[in-house]
Amino acid sequence: MLTLTCPCCGVTAEETELAPGYEAHLKRFGPGSTDAEFESYMFARKNPKGVHFERWRHAYGCGKWFLAARCTATLEVFGTYPAQTTEPPAAILDAIRARRPDWKA
Amino acid sequence: MKRYSVFAIAREALRHHSGWDRAWASPEPRASYDVVIVGAGGHGLATAYYLGKNFGITNVAVIEKGWLGGGNTGRNTTIIRSNYLQDPSAAIYEKARSLYETLSQDLNYNVMFSPRGVMMLAQTHHEVRGYLRTAHANALQGVATEFITPQRVKELCPIMNIDGPRYPVLGALWQPRGGTARHDAVAWGYARACSAMGMHIIQQCEVKGVRSEGGAVTGVETTKGFIGCNKLGIVVAGHSGQVADMAGFRLPVEAVALQALVSEPIKPCMDVVVMANTVHGYMSQSDKGEMVIGGGTDGFNNFTQRGSFHHIEETLRALVETFPMLSRLKMLRQWGGIVDMTGDRSPIISKTPLGNCFINCGWGTGGFKAIPGSGWAMAELMAKGEPGPLARDFNLWRFREGQFIDESVAAGVAH
Ligand SMILES: Cc1cc2nc3c(=O)[nH]c(=O)nc-3n(C[C@H](O)[C@H](O)[C@H](O)COP(=O)(O)OP(=O)(O)OC[C@H]3O[C@@H](n4cnc5c(N)ncnc54)[C@H](O)[C@@H]3O)c2cc1C
Numbered sequence: 001m002l003t004l005t006c007p008c009c010g011v012t013a014e015e016t017e018l019a020p021g022y023e024a025h026l027k028r029f030g031p032g033s034t035d036a037e038f039e040s041y042m043f044a045r046k047n048p049k050g051v052h053f054e055r056w057r058h059a060y061g062c063g064k065w066f067l068a069a070r071c072t073a074t075l076e077v078f079g080t081y082p083a084q085t086t087e088p089p090a091a092i093l094d095a096i097r098a099r100r101p102d103w104k105a
Numbered sequence: 106m107k108r109y110s111v112f113a114i115a116r117e118a119l120r121h122h123s124g125w126d127r128a129w130a131s132p133e134p135r136a137s138y139d140v141v142i143v144g145a146g147g148h149g150l151a152t153a154y155y156l157g158k159n160f161g162i163t164n165v166a167v168i169e170k171g172w173l174g175g176g177n178t179g180r181n182t183t184i185i186r187s188n189y190l191q192d193p194s195a196a197i198y199e200k201a202r203s204l205y206e207t208l209s210q211d212l213n214y215n216v217m218f219s220p221r222g223v224m225m226l227a228q229t230h231h232e233v234r235g236y237l238r239t240a241h242a243n244a245l246q247g248v249a250t251e252f253i254t255p256q257r258v259k260e261l262c263p264i265m266n267i268d269g270p271r272y273p274v275l276g277a278l279w280q281p282r283g284g285t286a287r288h289d290a291v292a293w294g295y296a297r298a299c300s301a302m303g304m305h306i307i308q309q310c311e312v313k314g315v316r317s318e319g320g321a322v323t324g325v326e327t328t329k330g331f332i333g334c335n336k337l338g339i340v341v342a343g344h345s346g347q348v349a350d351m352a353g354f355r356l357p358v359e360a361v362a363l364q365a366l367v368s369e370p371i372k373p374c375m376d377v378v379v380m381a382n383t384v385h386g387y388m389s390q391s392d393k394g395e396m397v398i399g400g401g402t403d404g405f406n407n408f409t410q411r412g413s414f415h416h417i418e419e420t421l422r423a424l425v426e427t428f429p430m431l432s433r434l435k436m437l438r439q440w441g442g443i444v445d446m447t448g449d450r451s452p453i454i455s456k457t458p459l460g461n462c463f464i465n466c467g468w469g470t471g472g473f474k475a476i477p478g479s480g481w482a483m484a485e486l487m488a489k490g491e492p493g494p495l496a497r498d499f500n501l502w503r504f505r506e507g508q509f510i511d512e513s514v515a516a517g518v519a520h
Pocket residue numbers: 143144145146147148149168169170171172173174175176177178179180181182183184185310311312313340341342343344348363364365399440441442443444466468469470471472473474475520
């Protein structure tokens with residue numbers, strides 16, 4: 001069972017308390033963008049087997065969105081961080097590299 | 106290939122079963138083939154089979170990283186039906202269902218197709234409206250289904266409680282020629298028939314890279330070395346994103362875990378397949394007597410082939426109201442498969458941005474029933490280089506064009 005710590009309220013919750021929100025750090029393309037950009041934003045997904053950055057919501061807790069770095073092949077969690085970031089913070093990247101020396105961002 | 110028949114059984118019975126051949130050969134790979142298919146699940150093997158049978162292309166290798174049928178094909182709950190809403194879906198799933206009717210004879214291998222009837226319960230008024238609409242659509246598409254009353258549901262499946270307080274049965278969409286088949290046998294039967302045509306089935310051989318030149322594929326790097334090909338078919342379900350990545354393009358696909366479980370074996374008590382989509386549960390009884398139960402998917406990307414426990418709990422909690430006898434059964438085994446979910450929950454059978462490279466994926470939670478039709482359509486696409494009528498609408502570009510095949514939202518179906 002997946003357990004994540006919500007960076008907003010500090011509660012450590014298991015997955016029945018959380019709602020998954022899929023890939024994080026997507027760059028939004030709206031009106032005025034090309035078809036290819038919009039398609040890529042809307043549908044194309046990284047779907048890595050390994051390190052993945054995701055959106056989660058503490059649905060049955062404080063209700064806030066946050067982000068998590070997780071391994072999709074082992075379910076290991078590297079850390080969680082606030083949703084108000086456009087890329088993973090250095091501490092999270094260090095935590096990933098400590099466990100996955102070969103990983104490339 | 107020695108044919109299987111009642112005479113073969115009699116002959117072998119007289120000589121201590123010493124004359125049975127291996128069902129398929131396990132050759133070392135050649136340097137190159139006309140066609141390489143990655144993934145020996147049902148869809149990959151069926152593609153190879155119909156390439157040979159319908160188009161005479163037999164210089165084919167099917168490359169599998171694990172064992173044959175060890176992916177979702179050997180992990181699913183084997184429901185076969187074709188009662189879809191949209192025309193492109195009804196066409197390909199009905200093609201598949203009709204091929205299942207004679208697949209055992211066609212392959213000379215008993216795939217144990219059992220058209221015992223599939224019943225999709227309507228447990229909300231929304232579902233009643235949805236299934237009435239599907240029944241009308243199916244009538245126009247030539248797919249034999251009907252909307253039946255709760256009383257008829259009870260007659261067909263007496264163990265069901267149709268008066269549950271929370272999930273009453275308000276009717277059902279009934280497809281009398283839907284049913285189940287033996288999942289391993291489908292993979293084995295196609296493999297044997299492919300091998301008999303001289304195709305190579307190469308197990309324990311993982312594709313690690315896709316080589317291309319001037320925008321067209323030239324072969325694959327594997328754990329058994331480089332294997333060249335003129336045409337490449339990627340048919341790897343949950344790992345589609347990984348292999349597409351090797352080929353240099355991205356897909357609208359995410360991999361999640363889907364679970365199933367079986368109870369201890371009990372005496373025959375249910376001779377139809379029941380699906381309850383409102384509660385994400387579906388059930389049939391296997392020939393061994395186990396109740397085979399499938400549930401919903403996890404909501405997050407997962408490659409671990411096991412799922413979260415609470416999904417099983419939710420599925421059973423909801424099913425117990427409709428099937429009170431379930432509460433007395435012990436559940437024996439649980440497992441998961443990695444299913445490939447697309448943006449519109451419909452599959453992809455398509456050309457790709459890389460020349461001579463074709464992809465078949467996105468069958469998600471419901472592709473076992475489609476195996477023969479999907480193989481048929483994929484073989485046509487690969488042989489001719491252009492999709493035929495069955496595959497045309499399932500192209501990769503529909504996401505950019507907004508031409509979704511919106512089954513999931515339209516019909517509220519899970520499987
Ligand atoms: C629990 C569960 C229940 C289901 N219930 C039903 C149901 O009732 N009815 C229904 O119609 N469908 C059902 N499905 C869906 C169905 O199982 C799948 O859609 C279908 O089996 C997919 O077949 P496939 O051949 O595409 O994939 P798979 O059988 O998964 O085959 C893909 C193969 O590709 C191989 N592969 C992957 N990467 C590589 C690589 N790099 N190199 C070489 N080989 C590779 C894998 O090892 C695998 O064997 C269910 C699925 C699950 C998990």
